[in-house]
Amino acid sequence: MKAAFQGELGAFSQQAIVQLLGKSAKPVPEPWFDQVFAALANKEVDAAVIPIENTLRGSIYENYDLLLKHDFVITGETNVRIVHNLIAPPGMKFSDVKKVFSHQVALYQCIDFFAANPQLEKEVFYDTAGSVKMVMEQRPAGGAAIASDLAAKIYKGKILKRAIEDDSQNFTRFFMLERKGAKPKVGKSSKPWKTSLVFTTKNMPGALFKALSAVALRDLNLTKIESRPLRGKPWEYLFYIDLIGRADDPVVKNALAHLGEVSSFLRVLGTYRAA
Amino acid sequence: MKAAFQGELGAFSQQAIVQLLGKSAKPVPEPWFDQVFAALANKEVDAAVIPIENTLRGSIYENYDLLLKHDFVITGETNVRIVHNLIAPPGMKFSDVKKVFSHQVALYQCIDFFAANPQLEKEVFYDTAGSVKMVMEQRPAGGAAIASDLAAKIYKGKILKRAIEDDSQNFTRFFMLERKGAKPKVGKSSKPWKTSLVFTTKNMPGALFKALSAVALRDLNLTKIESRPLRGKPWEYLFYIDLIGRADDPVVKNALAHLGEVSSFLRVLGTYRAA
Numbered sequence: 001m002k003a004a005f006q007g008e009l010g011a012f013s014q015q016a017i018v019q020l021l022g023k024s025a026k027p028v029p030e031p032w033f034d035q036v037f038a039a040l041a042n043k044e045v046d047a048a049v050i051p052i053e054n055t056l057r058g059s060i061y062e063n064y065d066l067l068l069k070h071d072f073v074i075t076g077e078t079n080v081r082i083v084h085n086l087i088a089p090p091g092m093k094f095s096d097v098k099k100v101f102s103h104q105v106a107l108y109q110c111i112d113f114f115a116a117n118p119q120l121e122k123e124v125f126y127d128t129a130g131s132v133k134m135v136m137e138q139r140p141a142g143g144a145a146i147a148s149d150l151a152a153k154i155y156k157g158k159i160l161k162r163a164i165e166d167d168s169q170n171f172t173r174f175f176m177l178e179r180k181g182a183k184p185k186v187g188k189s190s191k192p193w194k195t196s197l198v199f200t201t202k203n204m205p206g207a208l209f210k211a212l213s214a215v216a217l218r219d220l221n222l223t224k225i226e227s228r229p230l231r232g233k234p235w236e237y238l239f240y241i242d243l244i245g246r247a248d249d250p251v252v253k254n255a256l257a258h259l260g261e262v263s264s265f266l267r268v269l270g271t272y273r274a275a
Numbered sequence: 276m277k278a279a280f281q282g283e284l285g286a287f288s289q290q291a292i293v294q295l296l297g298k299s300a301k302p303v304p305e306p307w308f309d310q311v312f313a314a315l316a317n318k319e320v321d322a323a324v325i326p327i328e329n330t331l332r333g334s335i336y337e338n339y340d341l342l343l344k345h346d347f348v349i350t351g352e353t354n355v356r357i358v359h360n361l362i363a364p365p366g367m368k369f370s371d372v373k374k375v376f377s378h379q380v381a382l383y384q385c386i387d388f389f390a391a392n393p394q395l396e397k398e399v400f401y402d403t404a405g406s407v408k409m410v411m412e413q414r415p416a417g418g419a420a421i422a423s424d425l426a427a428k429i430y431k432g433k434i435l436k437r438a439i440e441d442d443s444q445n446f447t448r449f450f451m452l453e454r455k456g457a458k459p460k461v462g463k464s465s466k467p468w469k470t471s472l473v474f475t476t477k478n479m480p481g482a483l484f485k486a487l488s489a490v491a492l493r494d495l496n497l498t499k500i501e502s503r504p505l506r507g508k509p510w511e512y513l514f515y516i517d518l519i520g521r522a523d524d525p526v527v528k529n530a531l532a533h534l535g536e537v538s539s540f541l542r543v544l545g546t547y548r549a550a
Contacts, residue, residue, distance in 0.1 A: 032397075034386065055504050055509040055510065056506065057336065058502075104379060122307075124399050124401050167507060169509050171509050206491035206494070208487065208497060209484070209487045209488065209490075209497075212483065212484045212487065216480075216484035219480060224510075224512075225483065225502055225512075227333075227499075227502075228333050229329070229331060231330075231444070234446050235330065235498065235499075
């Protein structure tokens with residue numbers, strides 16, 4: 001099974017692929033998220049694994065938007081513990097480091113580390129693992145990178161500082177996507193089912209409150225709500241929600257029917273075992 | 276009056292400062308958002324002007340987090356129309372362009388332009404106006420930048436393509452912040468008042484629904500809801516909401532008291548004239 005992910009080999013998404021599909025799955029790196037989705041659409045891969053939210057940083061907006069743009073189904077979920085390391089070419093000492101390259105999100109997750117080390121300059125790079133690869137190949141003066149220990153291993157970098165993220169409660173939640181028609185994976189998991197959906201409210205007072213009543217009045221547990229701007233309609237929003245329950249459960253079906261009455265658009269994105 | 280903003284001179288935030296404080300206000304550029312907040316805390320400036328959401332991209336997460344970390348008040352709001360231009364050193368033609376530098380958000384707002392011009396490589400830079408400055412000073416081979424026409428003017432770049440953003444309904448909403456104790460600006464505006472607040476729900480079923488009932492059952496108009504992760508408590512969230520009404524209006528005061536009953540934390544971030 002081939003699974004597309006964003007970044008270079010050694011990215012945290014690669015760990016998510018192992019957790020979701022096992023070590024035999026072949027990770028296929030793509031530079032940008034839209035290319036990950038395109039690879040699945042073009043049948044170059046069987047699945048795509050994308051980060052959807054991080055416990056420090058929040059939702060990965062772009063992937064919420066791409067979920068709406070494409071018509072895939074979410075068939076799995078997993079959480080990866082994110083540990084950031086300062087990585088440099090062997091021979092470099094911490095006192096030699098002047099510039100630190102990494103993805104903007106990774107730099108943002110190490111704000112306390114940068115506050116404690118004001119001599120270090122932050123340099124935004126498009127990918128965490130890719131920043132290690134670049135530092136090892138191009139050896140910019142005083143250059144180090146922030147990435148996973150897997151990335152250090154792959155590109156033969158030396159870890160100068162381990163676990164420099166601000167908060168050890170740093171997890172990223174990933175979705176596995178497959179093309180339309182893919183069945184939910186039942187598996188051996190004893191975890192509850194989750195259902196993800198997206199809707200827009202009708203333009204009326206208390207619209208979001210009415211929409212959430214479809215879920216809350218049935219005692220269904222809402223685990224996440226995310227709002228995204230509606231393109232071409234400034235200051236109007238799409239809402240993505242996750243709830244506990246399987247989409248074909250009668251109570252969930254009633255909630256979806258009720259939500260359909262009070263929303264102007266509704267789509268179920270998938271039903272899957274909770275991580 | 277001195278107002279801090281993120282980016283280099285020519286950033287869209289500079290336009291927001293003009294709209295909020297007039298042309299006599301002195302814009303003080305800072306490289307990162309946390310430094311904008313620090314400048315206000317350290318009394319180096321009288322106000323800070325920060326982007327809070329964009330109609331294509333969504334909320335600027337980091338600023339929501341910094342609003343919580345600091346104890347400032349929101350005293351104003353404005354919307355800036357965002358027009359992205361492809362800018363290069365004079366003498367360069369569009370067919371010479373190979374690499375396009377800009378802020379990740381700006382690159383993301385021009386996805387259709389890049390899809391139509393696959394020969395162009397995207398290069399993430401920390402700032403839009405800063406990318407023009409860099410392209411003009413360092414002249415990387417085939418390098419162009421995406422930024423405002425103000426940035427083109429300031430750094431004497433040539434606009435090769437105008438308005439390359441995917442959607443003309445591209446606006447960014449900015450907040451003006453002042454230190455605690457600053458009074459809301461009444462002004463001559465006939466616009467309604469808005470109040471922004473942040474809260475966490477108690478850990479109980481239907482918690483968000485109950486919290487929103489404090490607003491919806493009083494027919495107060497909710498214009499925005501944003502969820503952010505709660506640090507150290509994976510998969511729990513803070514909610515930021517904006518509603519129409521002034522914080523000292525009796526109905527709004529009742530709604531805030533009611534919200535206080537069903538939330539474990541509540542803070543009013545400011546009350547100000549809507550843009």
